[in-house]
Amino acid sequence: xxxxxxxxxxxxxxxxxLRKKGISDEEVLxxxxxxxxxxxxxxxxxxxxxxxxAFPITSGQTISQPYTVAVQTxxxxxxxxxxxxxxxxxxxxxxAILAEMGVKVYTIERFRDxxxxxxxxxxxxxxxxxxxxxxxxxxxxxxxPYDGILITAAAPEVPDTLLQQLKTGxxxxxxxGKSDFQVMTVVTRTGQDSFEYSSHGTFVFVPMxxxxxxx
Ligand code: SAH
Numbered sequence: 001x002x003x004x005x006x007x008x009x010x011x012x013x014x015x016x017x018l019r020k021k022g023i024s025d026e027e028v029l030x031x032x033x034x035x036x037x038x039x040x041x042x043x044x045x046x047x048x049x050x051x052x053x054a055f056p057i058t059s060g061q062t063i064s065q066p067y068t069v070a071v072q073t074x075x076x077x078x079x080x081x082x083x084x085x086x087x088x089x090x091x092x093x094x095x096a097i098l099a100e101m102g103v104k105v106y107t108i109e110r111f112r113d114x115x116x117x118x119x120x121x122x123x124x125x126x127x128x129x130x131x132x133x134x135x136x137x138x139x140x141x142x143x144x145p146y147d148g149i150l151i152t153a154a155a156p157e158v159p160d161t162l163l164q165q166l167k168t169g170x171x172x173x174x175x176x177g178k179s180d181f182q183v184m185t186v187v188t189r190t191g192q193d194s195f196e197y198s199s200h201g202t203f204v205f206v207p208m209x210x211x212x213x214x215x
Contacts, residue, residue: 003036003039007036007038007046007049007050010049010050011032011033011036011037011050012033013050014032014050014051014052014066015029015032015033017052018032018052018066018067018070021052021067023067023070023071023074024074025070025073025074027101028070028073028074028097028101029070030100031073031097031098031100031101032066032069032070032097034100035093035096035097035100035125036125037049037050037063037066037093038050039121039124039125040057040063040091040092040093040096040118040121041055041057041063041091050066052065052066052067053065054068057090057091057114058113058114058117059111059113059114059213059215060206061090061111061114061206062090062206063090063091063093064090064093064094064152064205068203068205069093069094069097071184071200071201071203072094072150072152072173072184073094073097073098073101073150075171075173075184075186075200076148076150076171076173077148077171078098078101078103078147078148079102080101080102080103081102081103081104082103082104082147082148083103083104083106083143083144083146083147083148084098084103084104084105084106084146084147084148084149084150085106085107085108085139085140085143085144085146085148085149085150085162085165086098086105086106086107086108086149086150086151086152087107087108087136087137087139087149087150087151087152087153087162087208088108088109088136088151088152088153088208089107089108089109089114089115089118089131090109090114090118090152091114091117091118091121092107092117092118092119092121092122092129094150094152095107095118095122095127095129096121096122096125096127096129098129098150099122099127099128099129100127103148105129105130106129106130106132106140106143106146107129107130107131107132108132108133108134108135108136108139108140109131109132109133109134109136110133110134110135110136110209110211110212110213111212111213111215112133112212112213112214112215113215115131115132115133118131119131130143133212134212135210135211135212136151136153136162136208137159137161137162137208137210138161139159139161139162139164139165140165141165144165144166144167145165145166145167145170146165146166146167146170147167147169147170147171148166148170148171148172148173149162149165149166149170149171149172149173150172150173151172151173151174151175151208152175152205153175153205153206153207153208153209154175154176154177154178154179154182154204154205154206154207154208155174155175155176155182155208156176156177156178156208157176158172158174158176158185158187163187163189163195166187166189167189168189168190168191168192169188169189169190170188170189171186171187171188171189172186172187172188172189173185173186174187175203175205179207180204181202181203181204182202182203182204182205183199183200183201183202183203184199184200184201184202184203185197185198185199185200186198186200
């Protein structure tokens with residue numbers, strides 16, 4: 001399935017909607033306008049692809065709501081060629097948004113199937129990113145330290161291993177909390193052992209779980 005005039009029109013409307021909801025980072029809006037979200041979903045759901053809602057994908061997971069992707073990406077404050085580690089590849093949509101922005105993306109997924117599918121999808125769209133099948137709680141130390149770390153699953157607490165893989169001045173964005181809702185939290189590394197926290201509204205994510213799943 002390819003992009004279409006219809007999908008392009010719907011994306012433009014989605015971007016207008018996100019602007020009204022308070023998203024003002026032009027680079028993020030440009031990326032959302034450019035990346036064909038419907039390619040990350042089952043082709044049967046084209047009508048749902050540009051509605052500002054999360055949507056089920058396989059393995060019982062979800063593709064995040066566009067608004068949520070826009071908030072998380074804006075909070076990262078990345079620029080071209082920054083290195084970002086994403087935990088929770090899922091459909092690969094968020095990784096594609098970052099790649100579209102010129103970011104060097106490293107992304108980890110604990111479900112083997114999703115890891116394979118997302119890699120295929122991004123490649124077919126011509127985006128490059130480094131994909132890993134593994135447990136995001138461990139991060140990817142060998143490619144760090146990172147300018148940004150983005151966790152796209154609900155974490156009960158900020159994983160210390162990931163904080164240690166941030167550059168000084170780097171930002172980690174994480175929905176923090178138990179299953180009912182989470183507080184979007186930015187942790188900025190201000191020094192070797194110093195971190196600053198800020199909160200940015202409540203969201204609902206699928207949980208960040210330990211270990212890998214071979215399906
Ligand atoms: N960023 C995704 C949203 C994915 S939903 C997108 O754009 O579509 C969250 C994903 O995090 C799920 O696919 C889930 O399997 C994954 N996940 C949860 N815990 C994880 C962990 N410890 N390591 C890696 N991935 C994890």
